[in-house]
Amino acid sequence: METVVSGIRSTGNLHLGNYFGALTNFSRMQYENKCYFFIADYHSLTTHPTPSDLHGHVRQVISEYLACGLDPEAATIYIQSDLNEVAELYLLLNMIAYVGELERTTTFKEKVRLQPDNVNAGLLTYPVLMAADIIIHKASKVPVGKDQEPHLEMTRKFARRFNNMYNVNYFPEPEAYNFGRSLVKVPGLDGTGKMGKTEGNGIFLVDDEKTIRKKVMAAVTDSGPVEQNQEMSEPIKNLFTIMEFVSDPSVIDYFREKYNSCEIRYGELKKQLAHDLNLFIEPIREKIYAISSDDEYLRKVVKTGAEKARESAVKTLGEVRELIGFKPF
Ligand code: TYM
Numbered sequence: 001m002e003t004v005v006s007g008i009r010s011t012g013n014l015h016l017g018n019y020f021g022a023l024t025n026f027s028r029m030q031y032e033n034k035c036y037f038f039i040a041d042y043h044s045l046t047t048h049p050t051p052s053d054l055h056g057h058v059r060q061v062i063s064e065y066l067a068c069g070l071d072p073e074a075a076t077i078y079i080q081s082d083l084n085e086v087a088e089l090y091l092l093l094n095m096i097a098y099v100g101e102l103e104r105t106t107t108f109k110e111k112v113r114l115q116p117d118n119v120n121a122g123l124l125t126y127p128v129l130m131a132a133d134i135i136i137h138k139a140s141k142v143p144v145g146k147d148q149e150p151h152l153e154m155t156r157k158f159a160r161r162f163n164n165m166y167n168v169n170y171f172p173e174p175e176a177y178n179f180g181r182s183l184v185k186v187p188g189l190d191g192t193g194k195m196g197k198t199e200g201n202g203i204f205l206v207d208d209e210k211t212i213r214k215k216v217m218a219a220v221t222d223s224g225p226v227e228q229n230q231e232m233s234e235p236i237k238n239l240f241t242i243m244e245f246v247s248d249p250s251v252i253d254y255f256r257e258k259y260n261s262c263e264i265r266y267g268e269l270k271k272q273l274a275h276d277l278n279l280f281i282e283p284i285r286e287k288i289y290a291i292s293s294d295d296e297y298l299r300k301v302v303k304t305g306a307e308k309a310r311e312s313a314v315k316t317l318g319e320v321r322e323l324i325g326f327k328p329f
Contacts (some may be wrong), residue, residue, distance in 0.1 A: 001035045004177070006137035007040040007080065007130075009058040011047055014064045014279075015202035017186035017195035019284075021145025021244055025179040026069040029143070033073035036137050036309060037065060042080050042087070042129060043109045046122045062298060064205055078305035080133065085313035089132040090125070092320065096161050097154075106150050131155040136313045139171045146183040147194060152176040166323045183236035186245065187238035191220035206288055209278045216274040221266045229260045236266075239273065247276040 006022055008014065014023070029035060039061045039310035043055060049057065058079060070077055080086055102108060102124050111123050122129075130151050134142055135158075142152055150173065176183055185194050188201025195202045203212060220235040232240070236259070243252050251272060258264040291297065 001020075003137055003139045004029065004033045004035045004141045004143065005038075005134045005137050005174075006036075006143040007038045007043075008061055008065070009040045009134055010044045010054070010061045011049070012057060012197040013060060014068075014195060014205050015195055015204045016242070016245065017145060017188075017202065019068065019205060020184050020186050021147075021178070023065070023070075023145045025038070025070045026034065026071070026075070028203075029179060030071055030075040033141070034137075035124065036139070036312070037075055038068055038133065038305075038309070039065070039076050039079050040133065043126065046118075046120060046126065048118070053271040059298065060292065062302065063288050063292035064128060066291050066301065067284050068203070072135040072301045072305060076305050076308040077301060078309040079302060082302070082306035083136070083309055083313045084130075085310070085317040086132050086136055088237065089136050089320065090129045091314075092324065093128050093132055093158050093162070094125060096165060097125065097158060099124070101154070101157075102127065104152065107147070126150045127154040128158065131158045134174050135159055135171045136316050137309075138172055138316060139174050142174050142241060144176050144183070145178075145194075145207040149176055149183065168323060170319070170323060187241050189215055189219040189238075189242075191235035203266050203277055203281070205284050207281065208285070209282075212278050213271075213274040216270050216277065217267075219270060223260045224264065224266070225259055228262060230262075232259070232327060239266075243269075243276070244271055244278040247273065 008018060008022065024156075039058050041058050044054065044057065062077065062079075065077060066072070105127055107127070108124060110273065112119050127150075130153060134155050142155075143146075144152065150187060157174040159173050163170055187193065188195040188199055189203070190201040191198070203215060207215070219239060221239070222233045222236060234239070240252065240256070243255070253273070255264060255269050258269075
C-alpha cells in the first residue's frame, strides 16, 4: 500500500486536462492505497481572488472531486488551509530552498512572462508549498499531469536535502504518477499548448451540451491535407489527441483514414468529437449539480477530511520539529 497525495488549485471549474491529468481511475486508486486529495486554496492566493470567489471556488472544486468518483469513505479529501501544519512545514522548507533554484523553475519563469505585474513571493515559493503538501503525509506517489513534473523534481530535491541535512532517512522521494499510465498533457482547442483554466481553450466538466458544441465547432483547424498521409499540423493533432480520451477507437480510425486519404471534413470530425465529449461529461456534470447543492453533505465531507488529514500532518510535523532540534524546556 502506497501513500498518495494530489491537489488541485481552487482557481475555477475543473476541465478535461485536470480530469485526465489527475482525476481518472479513482476507483482502483483509493481502495488500494492511502489517498489524500486536497483543494489547494493557499496556492490559489497567488492570483488574488476576492473572498467570495475564493470560497465559491473551493466549494465548486470539492463538488467536482466528488462527482469524479472520489469516495470520502475511502480517501481523505480536505482543504489545504484547514491544515496549519502545511503552512508551518512550508516555512521550515523555505529555509532549505534556494532562491536561485526557485527562480530557475520553468513554471516560475513562465508565470513571470505571463503576468509580469504580479510576480509575488508566493509564486516563487509555489514549489516549496507544493513539496510541503506532499511530504506532510510522507507520500510516495503523486497523481498529476505532465506540466507538474518540474515541481515533483523539486519536491524530491527538498526531501533529499532535508534527509541529508539532518542525517536521516525520513522523507520518501515521491514520484509523479498517472494511475499506471504515462503522464499526460491534454491539449487545448486553440491549436497550441495545453488545456488550462485561464487560457479560454478548455472544456469544463460543468459545460452543457450546447456549450461543448459551440467550443468544439470553434476549435482551430487548418485548410486540410493536400497529399496522402500528410503529417498533421498541431491543431489537428490536438483534436485527435482529445478524441483519444473520449471517443471509441473505431471512430478515431475512421477519421484518421479520412485524413490520410484527404477526404476528411473537419466539420464532421468536430460534430463527432462534441457528441463524444458530451456523452463523457454528462454523467459527471449531473453529479456535480446534485452534490454542489447538498450543503450538509459537503460540510460533513470537509470536516471529516480535515480531521483525518490533520492526524497525519500533526504526526509528521511533530517528528520534523524534533529532527530539526526544537525542544520543550
Ligand atoms: P492545477 O490546478 O493547475 O492542476 C491540477 C492538476 O491538473 C493537471 N492538469 C493537466 N493535466 C494534463 N493536461 C492538462 N492540460 C492539464 N492541466 C492541468 C495538473 O498537472 C495537476 O495535476 N500545482 C498543482 C496543485 C498542487 C498539487 C500539490 C498537486 C498543489 N499542491 C501537491 C499535487 C500535489 C496544480 O498544478 O494545480
